[in-house]
Amino acid sequence: VVFGTVLFGRMHGGSGADRAMGLFMNTLPVRLDVDGTGVGESVRRTHARLAELLTHEHAPLALAQRCSGVAAPAPLFGALLNYRHNTLAALQGAVGDDVPGGIEWLGAQERTNYPLSLSVEDCEEALGLTAQVSGPVSAERICGYMQHALEHLAELLERSPHTPVRELEILPAAERGYLLEELNRTEAAYPSERCIHELFEAQVRRAPEAVALVHENERLSYGELNARANRLAHHLIALGVRPDQPVGICVERSAAMVVGLLAILKAGGAYVPLDAAYPGARLRQILGEAAPRLVLADAAG
Missing domain, CATH: 3.40.50.980 (Rossmann fold)
Structure with a gap:
């Protein structure tokens, strides 16, 4: 499994005329092993690979493409994971009291060039998920998958760290019941006396x-x-x-x-x-x- 990870996405700002905001981020591919490895070992390997990527945080994506061996125009990865340090006010579309006079906040929208973009919002006192997707699956559904997977991962790390990572549950109970039971309610009455x-x-x-x-x-x-x-x-x-x-x-x-x-x-x-x-x-x-x-x-x- 290969997906892109944004190594740095912090917003920097001062106050008044000295405020400077910029998007400082880089995208590099990460490969995860979804084999018989236990969840504990898998988390350690992923942490080590992310740490190793820090030495390449300034490498351009074009270089990563060339080193990957994936021939153009095939995409290097189709999903983007972004870990963002933010504030609850920013996530809610609010602005501080120090906005210069004459500026009115109208709103904002994000766009992505990837089929799936998932951001982890680190607000220090809380964590959140933001998803952008293209296709029939809704962003809310993707966030539900991720939340359930994280909850199950935390439970396995505490109780059964040797459980293979491929057995990690991603379907919430309600959706699992819908897929396995509701969609399979195909019982029909047929004449039992006829062949x-x-x-x-x-x-x-x-x-x-x-x-x-x-x-x-x-x-x-x-x-x-x-x-x-x-x-x-x-x-x-x-x-x-x-x-x-x-x-x-x-x-x-x-x-x-x-x-x-x-x-x-x-x-x-x-x-x-x-x-x-x-x-x-x-x-x-x-x-x-x-x-x-x-x-x-x-x-x-």
Whole structure:
């Protein structure tokens, strides 16, 4: 994982006419290891790498690009992390009482050239997060991820520092529940007394011209798919396939695979899926245990 880090972003200011404000910052890439390393060791490594970067704090980004080995125009990194010393008043868009007369504060906006820019606001008495993102994910959501990850990181550092860093939780409980439970509420009532191929045939009667299957440049309507499956089913019956008899099928993912599965079901058999990518010993084991009467196969199978 490579992201950019802003080494220095402090705002300097005096008072009255002597006030001088400037943006003094530099951006250098940092590489993090998200492997089996424990969170404690990972934090120590990251701290050491950031400390080493201080010797390069004045190096231009163009030099970092050349040294990285990442060929232009590919970006060196796509996320920016900025640690800023600030004040609560500045974050809230306020100004001090020493603003010269005739100056009115209208507001301010930040912009970034990176898909993701995350700033840690160090106000001495408090810490905050500011995110700027482009795309469908909201900045509030990104901050929620970061807050949850930091809270979980602090908990692991205290209780279980050897936990692999890749197991660090980034999803808040509410969003985890939404993704795993709410979006997966796909229960539907189906007639339990009817088989899959019978439900398919009912759809054929309702909409025979509707597109049932698309594979690359091939498109089959429900009627066409049903006709192909019927022809193959009659052939299987003629070869001796009986109800509940296992029939192997070893074909590439294609329209022929779906035709074969439907045909086996229509003939009354039970299909035994065989993946041609499996080792030969595994395929022989499956065939030996299932003992199918027939195996449908294409060139790959």
